[in-house]
Amino acid sequence: MEQIRLGRTELRVNPIGLGANAVGGHNLYPNLNDEIGKDVLRTALKQGINFLDTAFVYGHGRSEELIGEVIREQGGRENVVIATKAFDNNPSLLKEAVENSLKRLQTDYIDLFYIHYPDVETPKDEAVGALKELKDEGKIRAIGVSNFSIEQLREANKDGYVDVVQDEYNLFKRDREKDILPYAKENGLSFVPYFPLASGLLGGKYTKETTFSDVRASLPMFQGETFITNLEKVERLREIADTKQVEVAHIVLAWYLTRDAIDAIIPGAKRPEQVENNLQTLFVRLSKEEIDRIDQIFQA
Numbered sequence: 001m002e003q004i005r006l007g008r009t010e011l012r013v014n015p016i017g018l019g020a021n022a023v024g025g026h027n028l029y030p031n032l033n034d035e036i037g038k039d040v041l042r043t044a045l046k047q048g049i050n051f052l053d054t055a056f057v058y059g060h061g062r063s064e065e066l067i068g069e070v071i072r073e074q075g076g077r078e079n080v081v082i083a084t085k086a087f088d089n090n091p092s093l094l095k096e097a098v099e100n101s102l103k104r105l106q107t108d109y110i111d112l113f114y115i116h117y118p119d120v121e122t123p124k125d126e127a128v129g130a131l132k133e134l135k136d137e138g139k140i141r142a143i144g145v146s147n148f149s150i151e152q153l154r155e156a157n158k159d160g161y162v163d164v165v166q167d168e169y170n171l172f173k174r175d176r177e178k179d180i181l182p183y184a185k186e187n188g189l190s191f192v193p194y195f196p197l198a199s200g201l202l203g204g205k206y207t208k209e210t211t212f213s214d215v216r217a218s219l220p221m222f223q224g225e226t227f228i229t230n231l232e233k234v235e236r237l238r239e240i241a242d243t244k245q246v247e248v249a250h251i252v253l254a255w256y257l258t259r260d261a262i263d264a265i266i267p268g269a270k271r272p273e274q275v276e277n278n279l280q281t282l283f284v285r286l287s288k289e290e291i292d293r294i295d296q297i298f299q300a
């Protein structure tokens, strides 16, 4: 499977990664089963996915622990690119968070470490400076920030140390096209979109009868008329998917990979078959017309 370089880092990844917030993320999704989570990871690694995205907050360390267990069981740590995150910005707390992640992941280096959210107190370049020290010590290989405004990102990257930026971006939520994406392109940062499937809404499997009993029950895009309008847009995608004999999720994921600054994506999966299914994206080629049509459906 062809691997690409993540921005200007030395990390090489399959463009289809795995978002692991449903692996051990019991605080986000009720009724998760750790054994199924481990099977999701095993399937991903077996099928050539090598970019795993996790965070302390996914199950308060449980997601990281499960990733550590499965990589140890399967071997080949050097073939996996692990990205994780911590909420801390304060330099000493941030360093402590990295040490704790290393333990849970049973590894002596983390490939990509993100500051998960900015805080109000710490100057952003100081927070990133702490990660730069860890990078120089070989404890992390690349530096990321997540959920930063453009001003916070500029401050964080004052010394040019930020490698990757992760933010919410999908066909329904495109405000980052105005600021973060152009900044990433100009400065050689890789942009990793989260919620690429809009928490499943862009997967093409929901109908107006679908109900949700997890975090989605309170998200505006799943409510009332907005939900119906969103489903109608997804149906228009299905027309394009049908002509290509692929699924809606595949053309959605393929579309992101046509965007500047996006090298890889991290769709989430709750079951092993979703992991396998998302890999079909690698066989989708979108024409210029199809890219523009998809764009236009979601401009309205």
Ligand code: NAP
Pocket (backbone or CB within 6 Å): 018, 019, 020, 021, 022, 053, 054, 116, 146, 147, 166, 167, 193, 194, 195, 196, 197, 198, 199, 200, 201, 202, 203, 204, 205, 249, 266, 267, 268, 269, 270, 274, 275, 277, 278
């Ligand atoms: P997502 O990727 O937008 O949606 C994933 C959901 O879509 C799955 O749980 C599944 O839900 C459905 N799905 C997956 N494959 C599918 C397919 N082939 N066809 C149809 N439906 C499919 O949402 P996410 O997992 O929340 O976000 C992705 C990753 O981004 C996370 O795992 C996490 O690593 C990261 N993230 C980061 C932040 C941050 O603050 N930096 C925030 C959120 C997420 P159902 O089975 O329920 O349909």
